[in-house]
Amino acid sequence: MVNFDWLRDIFDRFIIAISNYVGFLQRQCDTTAINHASEVPVRTIDQATTIQVHRKNIWVAPIDKNKYYHLEHFLVDSSPWKPVDIEEYLPIDPL
Secondary structure (H helix, E strand, O other): OHHHHHHHHHHHHHHHHHHHHHHHHHHHHHHHHHHHHOOOOOOOHHHHOOOOOOOOOOOOOHHHHHHHHHHHHHHHHOOOOOOOOOHHHOOOOOO
8 A cells, every 4th residue: 555655665675684684594504503513623622712802993983982971981880780771872773
């Protein structure tokens, strides 16, 4: 119906995204099954027991620094078990 034309493109993009995600999960499942069935380890013992620490991203846009300043200090000062609503800090378009 004409009343739902605005929904058609959004729904089509959603279906494509879900379909791509299903394909990704299937490929991951296949890879995991192959790795579990293999008698050769995927990683060496040295690789499995080594932790690589990456440098943090020190470049932060000023607008992001201002946006998250209040949240950062609130989280530092509050109790770890206190729930925090972070809805306003989430990206509008996460993709």
